[in-house]
Amino acid sequence: MQKHILVVDDEAPIRDLLGSFLTRKGYRVTTVASALEAEDAAGKDIPDLVITDLQLENSDGLEMIDRLKAILPETPMMLLTGVLFDPKVVRETLKKKVSCYVEKTAPLSRILEAVQGLVGR
């Protein structure tokens, strides 16, 4: 059965590219642009993984992750952002919130590795 991934990003090109790539790799992908839409989509169709940007309209990804954690405690969350964090900061401060942190400048192959590490192939 295909794994369901929910992609949250306010930039349409990012959503489209990531959705297209993950679909080609055999995942079922739902893309949304805002935290509100993400919570709505997650309620209707429970994802196996959430990939979210940090900066979202009317919210930020970490806040949204907090809210999603409340309804999807077992679902891994991946933070995908262009805001560059110090890896040490990520390890120490974000590890309780997110399962994985990947920079947007990382190649898709690395993103795929991270996805496969979280939900399998």
Added chain:
Amino acid sequence: MDKTIRRILVFFLLVIGVFVAVAVVSVRNINRAVVGSDWVNHTHSVILETEALRSALYLGDGAAHTFVVTGDVADRRAGVEALSDVSEHLEIMAALTRNEPAQRQLVAQIDSLVNARAAFIHGVLAARQAGNLGAVRTMLADDAGQPAIKEIERAIGRLKDDELGLLTERDTASFIQAEMTRWTVWTGVILDFLLLAGAGWLIRDDIAARRAAAITLQVANSQLEAKVRERTAELASANEMLTAENLERSWANQGLEHQLHYNQLIINSINDLVLVLTKATNISRVNSAVVHVTGFEPHELINRPFSSFAKLTLEAGAPIGDPVAQSMNDGRDLRNQAAVVADRLGRGIPVRIALFPLRDRDKVVGGVVILQVIRPEEKLEHQI
């Protein structure tokens, strides 16, 4: 049309030719046989008429002799009737032999002899009827041994021999024609059989060749299909790789654009004037505060020497020279230097300048200049 089909057609044309030749020869021989059969019938008719003539003649002759003895009218009538039959048979014989000169001549001879004999019989009958027995006796005495009858017999015998000879010749000719027809038919049948066998062999050979060609074609098609499948798989794989590469490239571009945009946002959010200089102190980038404060558009400032944009106020005792260029060369920061920037309208704007050299692998490749506009109250404070 290929060579084999042409050969087969030639074979069938030959078969038809042989068949037509056999038919023509056979029909011609049958016609000859019919003609020969007519001639045989004709010959038999002549022989029969000859025999009938002789019988009638003997009958007439006998009746005449009987009448001479009996004087009975019935015998005389029988004699006259027999002579009448003789005439009829002679006419028929003449008609039957009119197209054959040799026989016609013999018939004419017989006719002459028979007529003479008929005249003699008529004479005997007439003399007897008249009661002239003496004349009858004389006539019969002259006919002693019946030389005329013998002569007629010889003539009839010659005619019969001739006709029988002709009959033999025609039988021989008929036999030869029948043999020829038989041989022609059998030769034609054998030839046709051989030609058909040859055509059959060619057809079998052609079918075998076509089957071999079909198998070869099928094998070639299978190989081609396999190659096409292989090539299609290769193309699909290459296409998959290209699509993946395109996605990766698009993703990288998107990431860079995002990063650039984010950096630009950061720089533009600063209210101070931020300029990036090259190692030669030419302006290479400005933030939106520069545009906002000076009224210059970025393209009017880019590649322009920084010294033409901002004039540093040198304090007393300071070394003569361009402190910005000096700082860049030395690779050290320049902080809190007073300067004046001329805006687009030529008005002087007092600022404080700070320069931070940009280092890349321990080499100074440029610098970041931050200009803080000194507000009038700050200026006054400074002066106090």
